[in-house]
Every structure is written in structure tokens, then in C-alpha cells.
Amino acid sequence: MEEYLMKTQSNFFNSNPISIVILFAGTLLGLLTQNMMATILTPIINDFQISASTAGWLTTIYSLIASILVPVSAFFTKRYSCRQLFTFSMLTFTIGSFIGIIATNFEILLFSRILQGIGTGILMSLLQIAIYCSCSIEQRNKLMGIIGVSMGFAPAFGPVLSGLMSDAWSWKSVFVLLTIIGAILLFLSLLLLKNLTKQEGNCFLDKLSLLLSSVGFSGFTLGISFISQFGLKSAITLSCLTAGLLIIFLFIHRQFRISQPLLQLDTLKNKGMLTGTLFTFLLFTAFNGVSVVLPLYMQKFIGVSASVSGIVTFPGAVLVAVASLVSGFLADKFGFHRLTVAASIMLCVGTGLLLTLNTGSSLVMIAAVQCIRNFSIGLLIMPVTTWTLNQINTNLVSDGTAIINTVRQISGAIGTSCMLMFLQLFGVSTAFFFSLTLSILSLVIAVQKIKG
Incomplete structure (x- = not known):
């Protein structure tokens, strides 16, 4: 990654401040969205008549998606342009948010959170990489300082905002707001966003490792949530826990065996x-x-x-x-x-x-x-x-x-x-x-x- 950043680094932030602002806004939206479910789980539980552990998947799935996408962020930024990634992210996020508005059951709402997680998960590292690639060291330090403070405060506002909106209207109003913001950023990216990174043609992604990590960690976490619903000794709980741990072991084993692992566990x-x-x-x-x-x-x-x-x-x-x-x-x-x-x-x-x-x-x-x-x-x-x-x-x-x-x-x-x-x-x-x-x-x- 360091060689990639050094090779693509150039100083043209002064001519592209709007692009940095758009990327910053998208990343901020992702951080804001991550914690917004915390204060509106109770009305969702009441509306869909589900358990707390089931409702918790609205938060859990978001983190799981991010954990899957963080290791492959370097591959995405090398393979696709900054503009392509951001546009895809905002399109996916906006569609997911809109599905949350029209969700008539928990399964549809969970699917909307999966799409939101995919959309914002891709952005987790994109802003930082774009700044390192396009700004001088002096500009980079100033920007990272401002962004670091802003992103530290962003998650704090999510639960407050969603709680106020839920009490004033309903929990679906949160998804209305996110849909509007996502659509605005999507429009701005199509109109104003320029590419701030350089692509490489020889980048590699181990798809089997990606599959193993996705299935393994998701299965294990699902097994934990099943304990409260079906009991620790139930077949479905034990199957998820055992299969999840086994697949995680296979994922870890593979990382030590291949030349270009998804995560350098060495x-x-x-x-x-x-x-x-x-x-x-x-x-x-x-x-x-x-x-x-x-x-x-x-x-x-x-x-x-x-x-x-x-x-x-x-x-x-x-x-x-x-x-x-x-x-x-x-x-x-x-x-x-x-x-x-x-x-x-x-x-x-x-x-x-x-x-x-x-x-x-x-x-x-x-x-x-x-x-x-x-x-x-x-x-x-x-x-x-x-x-x-x-x-x-x-x-x-x-x-x-x-x-x-x-x-x-x-x-x-x-x-x-x-x-x-x-x-x-x-x-x-x-x-x-x-x-x-x-x-x-x-x-x-x-x-x-x-x-x-």
C-alpha cells in the first residue's frame, strides 16, 4: 500500500477541493449511519414483533459488511477510479436507504442495512487514500487533522438525530433523510467528482479468501445470536457456531499459504x-x-x-x-x-x-x-x-x-x-x-x- 501511495502521490488538491469535500461528506454519512440504529431498535422491535437479539442484526450486519470490505479496499482503489467507487457506493447506499422506507417486514429492512453497509464500507479507506495520493505532506496533515476531529464527533450525533426523528415522526423518517442525503451526494459525484487516485492493471484479489472470511465470520456471529432464540444445544446454533469457526480456521490457514493473501496475518x-x-x-x-x-x-x-x-x-x-x-x-x-x-x-x-x-x-x-x-x-x-x-x-x-x-x-x-x-x-x-x-x-x- 505504501508503495502504491508514494507512486500515485501528486499535489493537485488546490484544483480539486470539491472532490475532497464530496468524499468527506460521503465518509461522514457512513459514520453517522453506523450508530443511528442504536436508539430506534425499540420501536422497530415493537413494529415487527421481534426479539432484541434479532433486531440487533441491524447494527451487527453493518459492522460485518465493513469488516469484509476493509481488507479489499486497497484492491478496489487500485482497480477502479475514485469516481467509479464513490458513485457505486452512493448508488448502493441510496437504494438501500429507500428500501428501508418501504420495508414491510424485518427481512426487507435487514436487506436495506446490508446495502447501506456495502455502500459505506467501500468508502472507509477511500477518503484517506485519495488524500494521500493527491495532497502534499503539509496539506495532508492539515486535512487529516480536520477530518479526524470531525469523524470523531460524527458517530456521537447519529443516535441523537435518529432518536429525535423517531419520536417526532417514526423510525422510517431516518431512512427518508438518509435517502435524500445519499441522492444529493450521488448527483454531486456524477456532476463534480474527479478521480484522485491512479489505477493499476496487475492488482490481485483472492476471491476464495474473501468468500471464506464473509461466510465464516457471518456464520459464527449468527450462531451467537441463535443462542438466545434456540438455545446453545440446538442443532441450528451448534451448526452455525461450528461451521463458522471451521471456515474461519480455513481462512486463517489460507492466508499463510498463498503469496497474496487478503490479510497479511504473518x-x-x-x-x-x-x-x-x-x-x-x-x-x-x-x-x-x-x-x-x-x-x-x-x-x-x-x-x-x-x-x-x-x-x-x-x-x-x-x-x-x-x-x-x-x-x-x-x-x-x-x-x-x-x-x-x-x-x-x-x-x-x-x-x-x-x-x-x-x-x-x-x-x-x-x-x-x-x-x-x-x-x-x-x-x-x-x-x-x-x-x-x-x-x-x-x-x-x-x-x-x-x-x-x-x-x-x-x-x-x-x-x-x-x-x-x-x-x-x-x-x-x-x-x-x-x-x-x-x-x-x-x-x-x-x-x-x-x-x-
Whole structure:
């Protein structure tokens, strides 16, 4: 990837600011959409008479699609022009959003989320690659700084916006808004977007690896969600879990056997890279699961509206971005070890406080607990990523980044399914205890393995 970026780099941002803005808007839309389902799952559950674990697939499938598309983003940007990719993405996203408007059952709504995930999943890396290819180093640093801050705040607004719209009109109004925005960006891309990347004719995609990763991780996550519906010992649950794990094993085995793997898993032979990847998996499994369960808890057990649950979680979501801004400075000042240990302790305390919540808990208390958790997570994400990539050679950084980004999406999907499964089978306390267990494991890794 690095050779590709260096080879295609040219300084023509000054003549193409509109193209960068369009790409930025599309990526922002994807991040906004990712968390919008969290606060409107309850009305969807009521409308379609489905379980919480089933409804959770509206969030899970989005993360799964992203985890599948992140590793192949380099192939897409080499094979197709920036304009082709963005136009296809917005067309797919807009069609998916429109299907969400007319959905008459859960299956159709889930299909709409799949199309949305495909559309925005392709964009995850496109903006960053376009900036690296088309901007000077000075322009690149400024743009990435602005974009980083903006994208840190974007996910915070999604649940609030969807909650307000759901209460004012209905949950389908969210899909109306997304359809309109998608259509506008599609029109602008056809009219104004220029190509900012250079294509290569000799790029290769291992289609079998793509198939194995798609089926394996989807099957395993589906098996987790089936536990709450059919029980752990049921044939369909065991079949999905066993088949999913077997196919994941075949996928991993294949990555070590072929010359051009989908993911360069050889980098995980480095103990530091393996440690950081495991920490990332635990962190995002705990983080994303609570982000979905907490709004459901407030709406179902405390009786607040979708908009109120979004407003309560909003300060914590903003603090993730705020903490991310200062995390680099704190890592430089105190070192990776001290920062990750302190932030991991804070995460354990915040998650432990979730276990004290009950139907009489005030919304201020819930917001405060979530703020503690999210601030600690914001302090961990970028420093741990930086520490992890520092453990491998520079020429492997792009491969390491692809692995970390993929693990983030997969862990988010698995975490959501696990939390909803525990919520439905054993209650909210067990779901929160599961998150606390993951947080404690993260603390152990931070204390024993993350140095520097």
C-alpha cells in the first residue's frame, strides 16, 4: 500500500477541493449511519414483533459488511477510479436507504442495512487514500487533522438525530433523510467528482479468501445470536457456531499459504502486534456492545423515549472524540504503559458502575457512568493502535492497519450479538458483567504486555 501511495502521490488538491469535500461528506454519512440504529431498535422491535437479539442484526450486519470490505479496499482503489467507487457506493447506499422506507417486514429492512453497509464500507479507506495520493505532506496533515476531529464527533450525533426523528415522526423518517442525503451526494459525484487516485492493471484479489472470511465470520456471529432464540444445544446454533469457526480456521490457514493473501496475518507472528490486536478486539467488543444495549435498557426498563436515550448517551460519545484529541499528548508525556493502565482501570471502574444501575437510576447517573467509560476508551484507541504498529517494520504498517481495522469491525459485530444474547437470556446485569469481564482482561494485558 505504501508503495502504491508514494507512486500515485501528486499535489493537485488546490484544483480539486470539491472532490475532497464530496468524499468527506460521503465518509461522514457512513459514520453517522453506523450508530443511528442504536436508539430506534425499540420501536422497530415493537413494529415487527421481534426479539432484541434479532433486531440487533441491524447494527451487527453493518459492522460485518465493513469488516469484509476493509481488507479489499486497497484492491478496489487500485482497480477502479475514485469516481467509479464513490458513485457505486452512493448508488448502493441510496437504494438501500429507500428500501428501508418501504420495508414491510424485518427481512426487507435487514436487506436495506446490508446495502447501506456495502455502500459505506467501500468508502472507509477511500477518503484517506485519495488524500494521500493527491495532497502534499503539509496539506495532508492539515486535512487529516480536520477530518479526524470531525469523524470523531460524527458517530456521537447519529443516535441523537435518529432518536429525535423517531419520536417526532417514526423510525422510517431516518431512512427518508438518509435517502435524500445519499441522492444529493450521488448527483454531486456524477456532476463534480474527479478521480484522485491512479489505477493499476496487475492488482490481485483472492476471491476464495474473501468468500471464506464473509461466510465464516457471518456464520459464527449468527450462531451467537441463535443462542438466545434456540438455545446453545440446538442443532441450528451448534451448526452455525461450528461451521463458522471451521471456515474461519480455513481462512486463517489460507492466508499463510498463498503469496497474496487478503490479510497479511504473518504480521501477527510479532508478539507486540498480536498483543495489540487482542487488546483491540477486547476493547471494541466491550465498547460496541454497551453502545447498543444501554439505549435499549433505558427505553425498556426506565421508560424513556428514543430521543432521550440518545441525548443521555451523547456526552459520552463526544468524550470519545475529546479524549482521542489529547491521547497522543498524554502518551508522549507519560508513556504508553502508564496511559493504557490508567485508562484501563478507568474503563473497569466505569463498566463496574453499570452493574449498580436499576430502574430507579437517574439519567444523570447513567450519563456520568457512560462518560467515564467512553473517556477511557477514547484514551485507549489511538495510543494502543500507535503502540501496536510501532512493534512491526515500517513496510508492514499498511498490512497491520488493515488487520486492526478489520478486527475493530468484527469485534463490534460479535460484541453486539453477545451483549444482546446475554440481555435476552439472563438480563441486563449479566450483559454488563460480560463487558466488565472483557475490560478486566484488557487491564491485565495493559499491565503485563504493553510497555514503553
